[in-house]
Every structure is written in structure tokens, then in C-alpha cells.
Amino acid sequence: MKHLLKGVSVLGRHRADLLIKDGKVSGDGDVKGADVIDADGLIALPGLVDLHTHLREPGREDAETVETGSRAAALGGYTAVCAMANTSPVADTAGVVEQVYRLGREAGLVDVQPIGAVTVGLAGERLAELGAMATSAAAVRIFSDDGHCVSDPRLMRRALEYVKAFDGVIAQHAEEPRLTEGAQMHEGQVSIRLGLAGWPAVAEEAIIARDVLLAEHVGSRLHVCHVSTAGSVEVLRHAKARGVRVTAEVTPHHLLLTDERATSYDPVFKVNPPLRTSADVTALREALREGVIDVVATDHAPHAVEDKECEWAYARPGMLGLETALSIVLDVIGDDWDLIAERMSRMPARIAGLSEHGHDPAPGAMANLTLVDPAARRTIEPAESASRSRNTPYAGMTLPGRIVATFLRGEPTVLDGKAVR
Structure with a gap:
């Protein structure tokens, strides 16, 4: 079916009529029989791509499924998401990543690209079947033990060396576990005041510093998950200046929320890495604008009610993010549409090797795109989420921007x- 987006503003630069035909943006001008969509006042962006999504299936379908998470992603303007490996069973074999890939294709709402585990069972003891996952139908290119750090430097070096053969990426959850044992929140004035065990910034920064040195030594690709501290930004800035092949992501919640939220003792604000200080938030925003941080990734982490509605100490860390990410980015860095397209679509697509995604709407490009109403404001209601979970930290907040339409390969x-659907 053909669709004509009438009067849309492409990346906020100019108004145009975009014709979608045969899965691509067409320049032939044949609009006869097209479904006309009044897009006056709307912004057309390349479909968003998330490098860090937890879909929970297989194993925790009570919290999320590939289908419900895909629907949440589409409503958030995403056309592709990378599904983390900490499922049950862990996505550490070709069989499991192919299962996730197949479920994504069956849902048909976004392209679901599985991320494979670095180590067997996320245990950090021996490498998983990286080659088998890479050559599987899922064609895995990113590997991560997210939720756990690959803390053994010898194992991390071996992983970096292994994936270099097929230009793969190791995505590190940077957390020195011996510095965070028993930690409940960011280590600082607020943790002291609340009497909660602190999670020092150096636990993240030390691992990033080690890993960029390993990546430089090996000549391989490293991606740093959910950067959260000003010190981490400085390590990354130095590494990039030296030409290390490192990329990094920041989450929407680390761009907006601070450790002061923990004073409520509401477990919805418990997350890994923890919410940091206002100085860290400022540094992260500046790094995102500069390109020291390459990508906004949601770390969408749905949890069942019993895992969140409990005492802080027993609550699972994590927050929802897919349906609100663009609004948070608009709120914190403004309507620089080209920057948003780079950080939320083009660059994540390049890192993940998703060749059909991350292309600006133009004749000949695959019609993976999203339409945004920049003038709209909406109040976040957890009950309206497409996710099976309700652990959003933005409940009751009024945020800018509304996703009006999302197209995957022209549909x-x-x-x-x-x-x-």
C-alpha cells in the first residue's frame, strides 16, 4: 500500500510531501491511490533504534514479552531494538538468539536484533558461543553480559579478540563488583543522609578505563553501556582523542533524574547504575551534545509488580523507557532534530550493523521512520503503557512531544x- 505524508517537515528543515511505496520513500510522484496522511506540523525522523532493551522473553513473560515490548517500542517511535541477553535461559547459544529473533519477526512491530551473552550463563567464567551466534540466522554482532560486568580482564581481552574477526562489538556493563557489593544507590551526600550503602562512581570509571586500554591494545570495538558519571565522560573523551574504537550510550533517566529521587524510598527510582548527582547529569548532557557519548539507549527494564512494589533493599533495579525516551531527550536537549536523529537512530544503527535503519527520509531510503508532533505535551500515565510492566519513573510528569506514527518498511x-495491531 502507498502512503502520502502530506506537508511533513523532514528533520525540521523543510516541508515536503513524502510518498511511501514498496517499502521505501519514493520520488516518482505517483500518488494515485495513496493513503493520505495530513502531516502538517509534524517532524519526520528516521525510525529510532535502541541498542539496549530488555524484552524478558524467554523466561520472564510476566514482566514483558517480545510482542509487548515491541509494541511499546513502536509507540515510542522505534523501528529496531537490540534485545539484551539476560533472559532465562540466557541468550548464550545460537538456539536462544534465534528464538528471540523469530519472536520478533512474528510480532512484526519492530526489528528485534538479539544481543548475545559474552560468557556462558552470564557467569563471567568462560566465553559463550560467540561464533555460533554470529553465524546464526540472528546474525548477532553485539555481545553483552549486561546486568553483570565482565570483570575478569583476561576474559574481556579474549572476548575483544574473538569478535574482531567479524567486526563484532563487546558492550560492557561497567561495574567493578568488589566495589559495589551491597550497594543500594549512588555513594554521596544523599546516601549518607539516608543511611543506604553507597555505589561509588569509581566502580564504573575503573572498568571503563581498563577496557578502553584493552580495546586499544587489541584493536577491537568496545561499547560502554549506560554511562552515568562525569568521570566516565572524561575517560571516554581521552580514549576517543587517542583513536580508541569505543562508543558509549547514556539512558534517558540518567539525563534527567538525580539521586535526590531516592529520598522518597520509592523503588521505581532504583536502577543499575544508580541515579547520580546533578553535576553528573550536566556532564552527561554536554557529552551527548559533543559526541563523547554517541547514543541514547533506553535500558528499558520491565519488572513484575512483586519485584518493584516492595522494600527498597529487595526491589529489582530498572525502569521502563521505550515509550518515553524521545520526550525525555526533547526535554533535556531541546528540538535539535538532526542531533536527535544522530544519537537515537543513525549512530545506534551503525553500531549494531542494522543497514536498513538509521537513514533520513529521502527518495530511495527504506521507509523506517517516525512522525513526531513537537507541539504536543502529554502526561505520563503508567496504566496506558503497552508494556506488561508499570515501573516508569515518569508517572505524572508532563513531557514534550508525541509520536503520531511509526512506519516499518513502509507499513x-x-x-x-x-x-x-
Whole structure:
């Protein structure tokens, strides 16, 4: 089916009529029979790509499934998501990553690209079947033990060496576990005041410093997950200046929220890495603008009710993020649409090797795109989320921007702000 986006503003630069035909943006001008969508006042962006999504299936379908997470992603303007490996069973074999890949294809709402585990069972003891996952139908290119740090430097070096053969990426959850044992929140004035065990910034920074040296030594690709401290930014800045092949991501919640939120003792604000200080938030925003941090990634982490509605000490860390990410980015860095496209679509697609994604809407490009109403403001209601979980830290907040439509290979997955199926 053909779709004509009438009067849309492409990346906020100019108004145009975009014709979608045969899965691509067409320049032939043949609009006869096209479904006309009034896009006056809307911004067309390349479909968003998330490098860090937890879909929980297989194993924790009570919290999320590939289908429900895919629907949440589409409603958030995403056309592709990378599904983390900490499922049950762990995605450490070709069989499991192919299962996740197949479930994503069956849902048909976004392209689900599995991330494979670095180590067997995320245990950090021996390498998983990296080659088998890379050559599987899922064609895995990113490997991560997210939720756990690959803390053994010898194992980390071996992983970096192994994936270099097929230009793979090791995505590190940077946390020195011996410095965070029993930690409940960021180590600082707020943790002292609340009497909660602190999580020092250096636990993250030390691992990043070690790993960029290893990546430089090996000549391989390193990606740093959910950067959260000003010190980490400085390590990354230095590494990039030296030409190390390192990229990094920041989450929406680390761009907006601080450790002061823990004073409520509401477990919805418990996350790994923890919310940091306002000085860290400022440094992260500046690094995102500069390109020291390459990508905004959601770390969408749905949890069942019993895992969040409990005492702080027993609550699982993590927050929802797919349906609110673009609004948070708009709120903290403004409507620089080209920068948003780079940090939330083009660069993550390049890192993940998703060749069909991350292309600006133009004739000949695959029609993976999203339409945003920049003038809209919406109040976040957890009950309205497409996710199976409700652990959003933004409940009751009024945020800018609204996803009006999302197209995957020319077919709408979201129209008028609602999932098509």
C-alpha cells in the first residue's frame, strides 16, 4: 500500500510531501491511490533504534514479552531494538538468539536484533558461543553480559579478540563488583543522609578505563553501556582523542533524574547504575551534545509488580523507557532534530550493523521512520503503557512531544498515536 505524508517537515528543515511505496520513500510522484496522511506540523525522523532493551522473553513473560515490548517500542517511535541477553535461559547459544529473533519477526512491530551473552550463563567464567551466534540466522554482532560486568580482564581481552574477526562489538556493563557489593544507590551526600550503602562512581570509571586500554591494545570495538558519571565522560573523551574504537550510550533517566529521587524510598527510582548527582547529569548532557557519548539507549527494564512494589533493599533495579525516551531527550536537549536523529537512530544503527535503519527520509531510503508532533505535551500515565510492566519513573510528569506514527518498511505500526495491531 502507498502512503502520502502530506506537508511533513523532514528533520525540521523543510516541508515536503513524502510518498511511501514498496517499502521505501519514493520520488516518482505517483500518488494515485495513496493513503493520505495530513502531516502538517509534524517532524519526520528516521525510525529510532535502541541498542539496549530488555524484552524478558524467554523466561520472564510476566514482566514483558517480545510482542509487548515491541509494541511499546513502536509507540515510542522505534523501528529496531537490540534485545539484551539476560533472559532465562540466557541468550548464550545460537538456539536462544534465534528464538528471540523469530519472536520478533512474528510480532512484526519492530526489528528485534538479539544481543548475545559474552560468557556462558552470564557467569563471567568462560566465553559463550560467540561464533555460533554470529553465524546464526540472528546474525548477532553485539555481545553483552549486561546486568553483570565482565570483570575478569583476561576474559574481556579474549572476548575483544574473538569478535574482531567479524567486526563484532563487546558492550560492557561497567561495574567493578568488589566495589559495589551491597550497594543500594549512588555513594554521596544523599546516601549518607539516608543511611543506604553507597555505589561509588569509581566502580564504573575503573572498568571503563581498563577496557578502553584493552580495546586499544587489541584493536577491537568496545561499547560502554549506560554511562552515568562525569568521570566516565572524561575517560571516554581521552580514549576517543587517542583513536580508541569505543562508543558509549547514556539512558534517558540518567539525563534527567538525580539521586535526590531516592529520598522518597520509592523503588521505581532504583536502577543499575544508580541515579547520580546533578553535576553528573550536566556532564552527561554536554557529552551527548559533543559526541563523547554517541547514543541514547533506553535500558528499558520491565519488572513484575512483586519485584518493584516492595522494600527498597529487595526491589529489582530498572525502569521502563521505550515509550518515553524521545520526550525525555526533547526535554533535556531541546528540538535539535538532526542531533536527535544522530544519537537515537543513525549512530545506534551503525553500531549494531542494522543497514536498513538509521537513514533520513529521502527518495530511495527504506521507509523506517517516525512522525513526531513537537507541539504536543502529554502526561505520563503508567496504566496506558503497552508494556506488561508499570515501573516508569515518569508517572505524572508532563513531557514534550508525541509520536503520531511509526512506519516499518513502509507499513504503519502506529497511526494517530495508537498501535495498528
